[in-house]
Amino acid sequence: MTSTMIRSLWLCVALVVNASPSWAGGTITGSVLAKQAKQRKNAVVYVERGKNDRYPPSPAPHIDQKNQEFIPFVTPVVKGTTIEFLNSDNTGHNIFTPDGEKFDAGVFNKGETYKYTFKSEGAYSLLCKLHPSMIAYVVVLQNPHFAITSEDGTFRIDGVPPGDYTVKLWHERKTAEPQKIVVTDGGTSSVTFELHK
Numbered sequence: 638m639t640s641t642m643i644r645s646l647w648l649c650v651a652l653v654v655n656a657s658p659s660w661a662g663g664t665i666t667g668s669v670l671a672k673q674a675k676q677r678k679n680a681v682v683y684v685e686r687g688k689n690d691r692y693p694p695s696p697a698p699h700i701d702q703k704n705q706e707f708i709p710f711v712t713p714v715v716k717g718t719t720i721e722f723l724n725s726d727n728t729g730h731n732i733f734t735p736d737g738e739k740f741d742a743g744v745f746n747k748g749e750t751y752k753y754t755f756k757s758e759g760a761y762s763l764l765c766k767l768h769p770s771m772i773a774y775v776v777v778l779q780n781p782h783f784a785i786t787s788e789d790g791t792f793r794i795d796g797v798p799p800g801d802y803t804v805k806l807w808h809e810r811k812t813a814e815p816q817k818i819v820v821t822d823g824g825t826s827s828v829t830f831e832l833h834k
């Protein structure tokens with residue numbers, strides 16, 4: 638057997654191993670409909686209750702402050718997640734939230750960080766006492782089956798264990814009816830949310 642043949646054989650073995658079914662749950666996709674196109678993005682679509690009672694925290698999320706803006710605008714996390722806040726501006730910033738658990742990071746400067754662990758589910762607005770135009774949101778959820786809608790209002794949540802779920806939507810200003818769906822192993826379930834007041 639030549640070395641080329643051996644290599645080809647190995648390639649075949651690798652392909653067969655890769656092709657074997659290894660479904661890791663199903664997919665939830667869909668879109669958000671809104672009269673104003675710009676309202677379709679930055680909504681959080683999420684599974685209300687996952688199959689477990691507890692989930693590990695979301696992996697090391699950061700929220701930066703740059704050019705007097707919080708980046709990103711919306712950060713969904715699993716309950717119990719610690720978010721690290723950064724300041725990349727040459728000016729000092731404050732972060733506080735009047736919502737839920739309420740916290741106030743005081744003022745911190747470029748290069749300094751502040752960490753906060755979100756213990757209760759809910760949406761928290763983030764504000765800065767020094768710059769009233771600054772706003773962002775942290776949406777604290779029970780489980781990691783969530784997605785943020787893109788510019789065109791579409792979203793995709795992969796790896797959801799099979800089962801019956803209620804899918805909900807969070808939006809800065811709008812609401813939408815929760816949707817019931819069934820997720821199957823390897824299947825794709827579609828949901829459409831219509832935004833209203």
Ligand SMILES: [Cu+2]
Pocket residue numbers: 705729730731765766767768771
């Ligand atoms: Cu600020």
